[in-house]
Amino acid sequence: MNDQADQADQAATAAAGAAxxxxxxxxxxxxxxxxxxxxxxxxxxxxxVFAAHFHLPGDVTGxxxxxxxxxxxxxxxxxxxxxxxxxxxGGVDTIVFASGMAAVSAVLLSQARTGDTVVLPxxxxxxxxxxxxxxxxxGIHVRTAATGDDGQLAVLSGARLLWIETPxxxxxxxxxxxxxxxxxxxxxxxxxVDNTLATPLGQRPLELGADFSVASGTKGxxxxxxxxxxxxxxxxxxxxxxxxxxxxxxxxxxxxxxAWLAHRxxxxxxxxxxxxxxxxxxxxxxxxxxxxxxxxxxxxxxxxPSHKTAARQMRGFGSVVSFTLPxxxxxxxxxxxxxxxxxxxxxxGVRSTAERRGRWGGDPVPEGFIRLSAGAEDTGDLVADVLRxxxxxxxxx
Ligand SMILES: *Cc1c(COP(=O)(O)O)cnc(C)c1O
Numbered sequence: 001m002n003d004q005a006d007q008a009d010q011a012a013t014a015a016a017g018a019a020x021x022x023x024x025x026x027x028x029x030x031x032x033x034x035x036x037x038x039x040x041x042x043x044x045x046x047x048x049v050f051a052a053h054f055h056l057p058g059d060v061t062g063x064x065x066x067x068x069x070x071x072x073x074x075x076x077x078x079x080x081x082x083x084x085x086x087x088x089x090g091g092v093d094t095i096v097f098a099s100g101m102a103a104v105s106a107v108l109l110s111q112a113r114t115g116d117t118v119v120l121p122x123x124x125x126x127x128x129x130x131x132x133x134x135x136x137x138x139g140i141h142v143r144t145a146a147t148g149d150d151g152q153l154a155v156l157s158g159a160r161l162l163w164i165e166t167p168x169x170x171x172x173x174x175x176x177x178x179x180x181x182x183x184x185x186x187x188x189x190x191x192x193v194d195n196t197l198a199t200p201l202g203q204r205p206l207e208l209g210a211d212f213s214v215a216s217g218t219k220g221x222x223x224x225x226x227x228x229x230x231x232x233x234x235x236x237x238x239x240x241x242x243x244x245x246x247x248x249x250x251x252x253x254x255x256x257x258x259a260w261l262a263h264r265x266x267x268x269x270x271x272x273x274x275x276x277x278x279x280x281x282x283x284x285x286x287x288x289x290x291x292x293x294x295x296x297x298x299x300x301x302x303x304x305p306s307h308k309t310a311a312r313q314m315r316g317f318g319s320v321v322s323f324t325l326p327x328x329x330x331x332x333x334x335x336x337x338x339x340x341x342x343x344x345x346x347x348x349g350v351r352s353t354a355e356r357r358g359r360w361g362g363d364p365v366p367e368g369f370i371r372l373s374a375g376a377e378d379t380g381d382l383v384a385d386v387l388r389x390x391x392x393x394x395x396x397x
Contacts, residue, residue: 035080035228073260089206099218103232146173156180160189293323324366337387
């Protein structure tokens with residue numbers, strides 16, 4: 001009960017903080033993000049522009065020339081994402097990609113050269129080890145360290161780029177972005193933050209000093225599980241030009257339909273995030289009382305090892321909860337007993353999803369480890385479903 005009161009207090013403080021900074025609130029910004037000035041008899045959000053090329057008489061001048069370089073549907077989406085990642089600041093550059101991994105690779109491969117050193121987390125997204133292999137094949141040195149306790153601080157010296165993932169997926173450790181940025185910048189190291197889990201509503205890496213905010217738009221940003229997307233936001237025009245050039249030469253561009261669907265989905269990000277974060281907290285609180293659950297992690301739980309740092313730098317704690325059941329079979333019975341939670345990978349969608357993460361074999365997690373992403377269901381329904389499935393799994397040994 002006290003915990004809930006604390007949470008309500010923190011939410012109120014965060015809301016007051018947002019109000020104090022002036023400017024519109026998250027919901028107000030989200031519903032209008034990236035929309036063009038109203039034009040009589042035109043729709044508020046223009047439809048997707050399907051074009052491989054654009055009429056281009058005479059000299060090659062912008063803005064729209066060839067469909068791998070530019071597209072008006074991307075322009076509006078990029079503006080919208082920039083307004084959410086760095087509100088009221090202007091001057092940021094956003095580049096959208098075909099997927100989160102396209103965006104991740106664009107930053108790493110456009111910045112690191114043979115002989116450079118890159119620092120990655122050792123507990124990050126499951127495709128990062130593949131990226132590491134590729135970097136090493138190009139003669140780039142890779143060091144890794146844990147996200148928790150700011151472990152990457154110890155391996156920064158002389159690095160070209162520090163890659164941060166906070167909260168980390170799937171372990172939900174959090175590091176102090178400002179502290180890492182300060183140390184990195186003092187040594188001339190660039191900093192990129194993977195902001196996928198938090199979404200720009202939950203965390204604004206550029207305000208915390210990062211050079212790049214990078215994310216998969218496939219997850220909570222768009223929230224309907226119907227498209228893949230990635231983006232990079234940065235302030236430095238040269239860094240932005242490097243990333244844009246990488247997109248051009250690799251061609252990892254989103255289709256106009258995906259870009260338009262993403263923009264349409266952004267209008268509801270504040271509504272979705274509010275419900276999903278509240279649901280995640282409610283599920284985490286219910287799991288905290290269970291003797292069959294160990295290793296419970298949710299940065300929004302006051303008792304969580306990440307909570308203090310998360311409360312300082314995050315504006316919301318995300319939709320993902322992770323925990324461990326006694327063994328693989330127990331976890332499989334739990335998954336099979338859920339009615340409202342889909343057994344699927346990915347996270348951040350309006351329908352709750354969960355999976356026994358060990359089935360992929362890529363993450364260093366126990367066999368009974370579950371990653372659960374709270375959707376936008378009614379809180380009571382979701383919590384009841386999870387508790388009932390736990391009881392069924394426990395009874396069916
Ligand atoms: C999903 C994910 C990615 C990759 O995004 P895709 O859109 O699947 O390519 C990168 N980082 C994190 C933290 C993710 O969860």
